[in-house]
Amino acid sequence: MRILVVGATGTLGKNVVNALQTHHAQYGEGTLDILGASRLSSEYVVDCQDDLSVRSLFEKVGIVDAVVSTIGGAKWASASEADLGTYKTTLDGKLLCQLRIALAARNHVSLGGSITLTSGIVGNYVFHGGSPSAIVNIGLDAFVKSASAEFSNLRINTVSPTVLEESASAYASVFPGFQSVSGAVAGAAYVRSVYGAETGQIIKVWG
Numbered sequence: 001m002r003i004l005v006v007g008a009t010g011t012l013g014k015n016v017v018n019a020l021q022t023h024h025a026q027y028g029e030g031t032l033d034i035l036g037a038s039r040l041s042s043e044y045v046v047d048c049q050d051d052l053s054v055r056s057l058f059e060k061v062g063i064v065d066a067v068v069s070t071i072g073g074a075k076w077a078s079a080s081e082a083d084l085g086t087y088k089t090t091l092d093g094k095l096l097c098q099l100r101i102a103l104a105a106r107n108h109v110s111l112g113g114s115i116t117l118t119s120g121i122v123g124n125y126v127f128h129g130g131s132p133s134a135i136v137n138i139g140l141d142a143f144v145k146s147a148s149a150e151f152s153n154l155r156i157n158t159v160s161p162t163v164l165e166e167s168a169s170a171y172a173s174v175f176p177g178f179q180s181v182s183g184a185v186a187g188a189a190y191v192r193s194v195y196g197a198e199t200g201q202i203i204k205v206w207g
């Protein structure tokens, strides 16, 4: 199994890599080859805001069985004050980056393979400063639902996590009373998407 994880060095990405490795150690057959990519990666360098860079990444990795994206930084800003640039930064940094990965991945995923994108709880519930993320997360979920109907040879899902325990202290004021989840639990949702049968699903990890 060859799996490309874009964003493998991030808080969520590291947990996804761990979960895939743990699953393989317990249940996997054959070899597991996880290819990690990001801007500062020691394996595959890519800037997902750049078409050429993404194309070059996929030319280098060739055919894989699964592509997982755990990238994207969001701007938190009140809709009563945020300017268009704030929304554009979040759209570029998360929605368009992941869409760019998904579109490029279509020709590099083996028959029956999968693409897994990352959205999030923001947008499904209302959070202070969450409107930029809301647009992006709901947009990614909508893309996956629609695209799955037209992808005949591959599966595509989003994983939609709530805040991770590993990130909770930084977002304590944003998620008051919301249950955080461990990176291991979030990581298992990616295992479900990669190894399972589902397509067009928003796999919610909301505690």
Ligand SMILES: NC(=O)c1ccc[n+]([C@@H]2O[C@H](COP(=O)([O-])OP(=O)(O)OC[C@H]3O[C@@H](n4cnc5c(N)ncnc54)[C@H](OP(=O)(O)O)[C@@H]3O)[C@@H](O)[C@H]2O)c1
Binding pocket: 006, 007, 008, 009, 010, 011, 012, 013, 037, 038, 039, 040, 041, 046, 047, 048, 049, 070, 071, 072, 073, 074, 094, 097, 118, 119, 120, 121, 160, 161, 162, 163, 164, 165, 167, 168
């Ligand atoms: N952490 C949470 O609690 C949580 C909860 C729900 C949803 N999410 C979502 O999960 C995703 C990841 O969050 P995170 O907390 O893991 O963030 P993070 O720790 O900042 O990790 C982001 C990862 O993406 C890579 N990256 C960022 N921009 C990139 C670009 N333009 N091209 C290529 N790689 C890029 C980073 O590596 P480089 O810097 O080397 O490029 C890093 O590996 C985000 O979409 C976030 O909204 C996170």
